Amino acid sequence: MQISSLKLLNFRNYETLDLNFSPKINIIYGKNGSGKTNIVEAIYMLGLTKTFRSNNDFVVVKKGKNIAKIEGLIKDTILNNYKIIISNAGKRIKIANNKIAKISDYITKVNIILFNPDDLKMIKDTPSTRRKLLNIEISGINSDYLLLLTAYNKVLKQRNAYLKSLNKAKKQDLSFLNILTEQLVDFGFKIMILREEFINSINSYISYIYYDITHKGNLKIIYKSEFKNKTKENILKMFMKNISREIIFGKTLFGIQHDDYEFKIDSETVKEFSSVGEQKNSIIAFKLAEIKNIETKLNKKPILILDDLFSELDEEKIANILKLINHDLQIFITTTEIKNIDKKLLENAKIYHLKDGKIKEE
Numbered sequence: 060m061q062i063s064s065l066k067l068l069n070f071r072n073y074e075t076l077d078l079n080f081s082p083k084i085n086i087i088y089g090k091n092g093s094g095k096t097n098i099v100e101a102i103y104m105l106g107l108t109k110t111f112r113s114n115n116d117f118v119v120v121k122k123g124k125n126i127a128k129i130e131g132l133i134k135d136t137i138l139n140n141y142k143i144i145i146s147n148a149g150k151r152i153k154i155a156n157n158k159i160a161k162i163s164d165y166i167t168k169v170n171i172i173l174f175n176p177d178d179l180k181m182i183k184d185t186p187s188t189r190r191k192l193l194n195i196e197i198s199g200i201n202s203d204y205l206l207l208l209t210a211y212n213k214v215l216k217q218r219n220a221y222l223k224s225l226n227k228a229k230k231q232d233l234s235f236l237n238i239l240t241e242q243l244v245d246f247g248f249k250i251m252i253l254r255e256e257f258i259n260s261i262n263s264y265i266s267y268i269y270y271d272i273t274h275k276g277n278l279k280i281i282y283k284s285e286f287k288n289k290t291k292e293n294i295l296k297m298f299m300k301n302i303s304r305e306i307i308f309g310k311t312l313f314g315i316q317h318d319d320y321e322f323k324i325d326s327e328t329v330k331e332f333s334s335v336g337e338q339k340n341s342i343i344a345f346k347l348a349e350i351k352n353i354e355t356k357l358n359k360k361p362i363l364i365l366d367d368l369f370s371e372l373d374e375e376k377i378a379n380i381l382k383l384i385n386h387d388l389q390i391f392i393t394t395t396e397i398k399n400i401d402k403k404l405l406e407n408a409k410i411y412h413l414k415d416g417k418i419k420e421e
Contacts, residue, residue, distance in 0.1 A: 069124040071097040081409035089413030095393040106169035170361035186319040211246040264348035
């Protein structure tokens with residue numbers, strides 16, 4: 060999978076931008092704030108329809124403008140034109156100039172693996188942030204997952220509203236609540252299985268990748284869910300047993316909306332006991348394991364984005380990481396300078412230099 064060209068209109072700091080890429084390695088360098096990450100953000104957004112830097116996609120629209128466009132030629136089995144238009148009215152997405160109505164039909168077509176320093180949130184932030192990041196990763200390879208998640212959240216909202224109404228009602232009719240509970244458990248159980256399958260797949264690669272980077276430690280991801288290791292019948296009984304409590308609180312107390320996961324090196328939690336460098340290596344190992352997973356499960360080679368890879372890592376770790384990357388992939392690397400990058404890598408790369416608001420191919 061490769062993106063051969065990118066066109067931007069009113070995207071972040073770019074009024075217009077037109078680039079052609081190498082099918083192999085692309086290095087974009089320049090000072091902080093010059094717009095390096097904006098370019099790879101556009102590539103990511105073209106694949107997944109969302110920015111990785113904000114919950115509000117409209118922030119990518121250049122200040123003073125009302126609309127932004129991202130367009131690119133992407134080759135999977137065939138070459139197609141992909142386009143996203145962002146405005147106050149929302150997003151329009153097109154493939155080969157055909158409008159795509161469902162995001163779930165779009166986002167699995169272009170597989171992009173991103174490493175960005177903000178991905179440390181997967182370790183350091185709250186369970187809700189970790190769930191969000193996990194949802195993005197699974198949705199990118201499984202269109203059914205996003206549909207299930209949307210359905211689950213819709214039923215959850217209905218159920219919470221009905222629990223609040225039962226809290227205020229003099230006579231409590233539980234028949235509709237029971238229907239909602241069964242739907243919630245059904246959708247939630249399927250989501251739990253997909254999450255567990257995904258994490259198990261990642262775990263089949265992540266430990267040896269982490270060891271090849273650091274030469275020490277056994278990295279593993281532990282998935283936590285109230286639905287895990289239970290049958291649907293067990294879960295329904297748990298809900299039925301706690302209906303009175305849920306009515307008092309006016310909300311659903313159990314479900315996959317509380318799921319979490321943690322990274323562990325040997326028996327120690329990475330969040331609590333590891334350095335920033337070890338945390339960063341853990342996330343990079345996770346991303347490289349995702350590549351293996353996509354290659355195995357989908358028989359595809361994703362586009363790899365390494366945004367600001369070289370900060371906070373020593374040369375040995377960087378060299379080990381680059382050795383592990385399949386150079387048949389199309390790779391985008393952003394960095395502030397190239398003087399410390401391996402000469403062989405530079406010789407095989409297309410290099411772009413950002414300076415004074417202009418981009419120059421070297």
